[in-house]
Amino acid sequence: MMSSYFDFFCKNIESAEDQNTDQIVGTCNLMCPEDEINLREVERLVHVLEVWGMERKLVKSYSRSAADSNMAVPHLLRPYAVLINTVQFLLLEITRRKDVPASVVYDFVDDRLRAVRQDMTIQRLPPEQCVNLLEPMIRFYVYYSHKLSNLPLKDYDPALNKKSLLECMKWYLSSCDTIDENKKLDELSGLLSHLDLNRNTKLTNDRVLIESLYIVCNLNDLHPLYRYVHHSKQLRREPKLQLAYEIAITNLQGNYIKVCRLLDKVCPLTYCALFTYLPTLQRNALEVLSHAYNNKRLTIPSEVLVHWLHFADEFEAQAVCAHYGLKVEKHAVRFDKTDFAGDSTLHQLKLDDNKKLGSQSNQKFEISIIDIFTYTTSK
Numbered sequence: 001m002m003s004s005y006f007d008f009f010c011k012n013i014e015s016a017e018d019q020n021t022d023q024i025v026g027t028c029n030l031m032c033p034e035d036e037i038n039l040r041e042v043e044r045l046v047h048v049l050e051v052w053g054m055e056r057k058l059v060k061s062y063s064r065s066a067a068d069s070n071m072a073v074p075h076l077l078r079p080y081a082v083l084i085n086t087v088q089f090l091l092l093e094i095t096r097r098k099d100v101p102a103s104v105v106y107d108f109v110d111d112r113l114r115a116v117r118q119d120m121t122i123q124r125l126p127p128e129q130c131v132n133l134l135e136p137m138i139r140f141y142v143y144y145s146h147k148l149s150n151l152p153l154k155d156y157d158p159a160l161n162k163k164s165l166l167e168c169m170k171w172y173l174s175s176c177d178t179i180d181e182n183k184k185l186d187e188l189s190g191l192l193s194h195l196d197l198n199r200n201t202k203l204t205n206d207r208v209l210i211e212s213l214y215i216v217c218n219l220n221d222l223h224p225l226y227r228y229v230h231h232s233k234q235l236r237r238e239p240k241l242q243l244a245y246e247i248a249i250t251n252l253q254g255n256y257i258k259v260c261r262l263l264d265k266v267c268p269l270t271y272c273a274l275f276t277y278l279p280t281l282q283r284n285a286l287e288v289l290s291h292a293y294n295n296k297r298l299t300i301p302s303e304v305l306v307h308w309l310h311f312a313d314e315f316e317a318q319a320v321c322a323h324y325g326l327k328v329e330k331h332a333v334r335f336d337k338t339d340f341a342g343d344s345t346l347h348q349l350k351l352d353d354n355k356k357l358g359s360q361s362n363q364k365f366e367i368s369i370i371d372i373f374t375y376t377t378s379k
Contacts, residue, residue, distance in 0.1 A: 023123065023124055024072050024074065024077065024122060024123050024124070025074060025077075025079060025123060026074055026075075026076075026077025026078050026079045026082070026119060026123055027074045027075050027077070027079070028074075028075055028076060028077055028078045028079075028082065029078075029079075029082055030078075030082070031057070031058065031059045031060060031078070031082065031085070031086045031089065032058040032059055032060045032061075033060060033075065033076045033078075035075075035076065036058070036060060036061070036076075037058050040058065040061075041056075046058065047108055048099075048100060048104075049094055049097060049100065049104070049105065049108045057089070059086060059089070059090065059112045059115075060078065060086075060112065060115045060119075061111055061112065061115055062111045062112070062114040062115040062118060063115075071118075071122060072122050077119050077122060077123055078116075078119050079123075080123075080125060080129045080133075083116050083119060083120065083133055084132060084133060084203075086112070086116060087113070087116060087133055087136055087137070087203065088136075088202070088203050090109050090112055090113065091109070091136050091139075091140060091203065091373045092203070092370060092373060092374075094108065094109055095109065095140075095369050095373075096369055096370070101155075102144075102147060102148060103148060103151055103155040103156050106144050106148060106156065109140065110140075110161075110164065113137050113140065113164075114164075116133060116137075117133075117134075117137075117168075120133060127174075127175035127176070127178040127179050128175075128179060130171065130172070130175040131172055131175045131176060131179070131205060131207075132203075132205050134168045134171055134172040134175070135172060135203075135204075135205045135206065135207075135210060136203045136373055137164075137168045138165065138168045138169055138172060138210055138213065139209075139269060139372060139373050140373070141161055141162075141164055141165035141168065142165065142213060142217070142269050142272050142273050143269060143272055143369075143372050144156075144161065145158060145161050145162070145165070145272060145273070145275075145276050146271075146272035146273075146275045146276065147272075148161075149275065149276060149348075149349070150348075150350060158276070162217075165217065166217070169210065169213070169214050169217070172210055173210070173211070173214060173227075176207060202374065203373060203374065204373075204374055204375075204376050206376045206377055206378075207235075208235070208238045208240055208241050208377045208378070209240065209267070209269065209270075209376070209377045211227075211228070211231070211235070211241055211244075212240050212241050212243070212244035212267075212270055212377070213244075213269065213270060213273050214227070215228065215241075215244040215245060215247070215248050216244050216247060216248065216266075216270055216273045216274050216277075217273050219247070219248055219251050219252075219277055220251075224248065225245065225248055225249070228241070228245050238377070240266075240267060240270070240377040243262065243265055243266060243270075244266075244270065246262065247259055247262050247266075247274070250262065251281070254284075254288065256281050256282075256284050256285035256288065256309070257285060257308045257309065259281060260281065260282075260285070260308060260309050260310040263310055267375075267377055268367050268371075268372065268375070269372065275349070278310060278349060279346050279347050279348060279349055280346060281309075282309050282310075282311070282320060282347075283324065283346060283347070285308070285309050286309075286320070286321065286324055286326070286340070287324075287340055287342060289335055290326065290335045290336065290337045290339070290340040291337045292335075293335040294335060294336060294337045295334070295335065295336070296334070296336060298334075299329055299332035299333060299334045299335075300332060300333050300334075300335060301331060301332050302314040302317045302318050302328075302331050302332060302333060303331070305317040305321070305333060312349075312350075314331060316349070316350070317333070318333065319347075320347050321333045323344060323347045324340055324341050324342075324344055324347075325339045325340055325341035325344070326339055326340060327339060
């Protein structure tokens with residue numbers, strides 16, 4: 001059984017090369033095949049996010065392949081141009097809808113993006129096209145891992161989100177490696193230029209951003225670091241990628257306070273990725289501090305911990321310290337290594353929907369949902 005679309009894609013490519021079979025090309029020029037449109041309208045399966053006033057804009061939904069069904073039917077598959085239009089519609093239009101909860105938007109877009117990846121796999125799209133489709137998907141999963149982090153498991157499953165994120169990342173980076181081998185890197189930045197459906201905004205393809213996200217999304221894994229050192233000298237010199245590498249190395253060295261300081265230098269999506277790791281980072285730092293400042297009389301001011309460990313305020317800093325068994329006294333915390341409860345469940349940060357993305361004092365994080373999917377690290 002295939003573990004992901006990427007694994008199936010790779011095996012499909014290999015078998016196609018061995019058999020020298022023709023590539024399947026989709027002929028559906030709509031975001032949703034007409035057969036599915038008719039079926040869903042009859043069965044009243046039109047999603048609320050597919051209703052725009054008196055108009056309906058249906059997007060092909062994900063469906064599992066059955067043993068007796070043939071999904072490689074051209075009129076049911078969308079070609080690359082339609083797929084990129086669909087991804088742009090989902091990320092630049094659907095994500096701006098405010099008439100339903102964010103979790104509903106996430107579930108809908110996630111399902112439709114899975115259908116896009118399914119069409120990509122069946123048609124065996126070349127890597128130059130895959131990277132353009134996968135890059136905005138990676139942004140989507142990273143952003144919503146931050147936005148929905150406070151929701152209960154019944155509304156949002158972070159494990160499934162991480163699985164989809166890593167699948168897209170693995171596929172994207174593998175495609176980039178193939179492009180590198182074929183010496184076609186110069187084409188990466190220009191492939192989307194003619195697909196500007198909106199005169200003001202369009203999706204972008206920022207490899208430096210994705211390489212950086214791959215590192216910070218896997219801080220406890222050495223493979224992203226090995227990948228970094230094997231990059232070309234030009235790519236390794238990119239400031240944002242160097243920063244991600246520095247964060248990973250600093251984390252492995254156990255200098256958690258420095259990692260928290262570096263958070264103020266990262267771009268919005270990198271911050272989103274690091275935010276999910278922040279509770280682990282803070283817990284590790286408090287354990288180190290409980291040994292370094294072990295004393296039954298002296299205390300550390302709470303405001304210092306806020307500055308060191310990227311807490312929102314003194315109240316949050318004291319609440320987290322108390323969660324791990326440390327003694328809180330007025331506006332200070334007493335560190336005693338015998339009090340630290342290392343076996344406690346990991347605390348979760350509370351994200352106020354009214355707060356800006358990232359540090360409240362950092363104006364660069366005041367960014368719209370459109371900017372999330374269109375900004376580049378080179379700017």
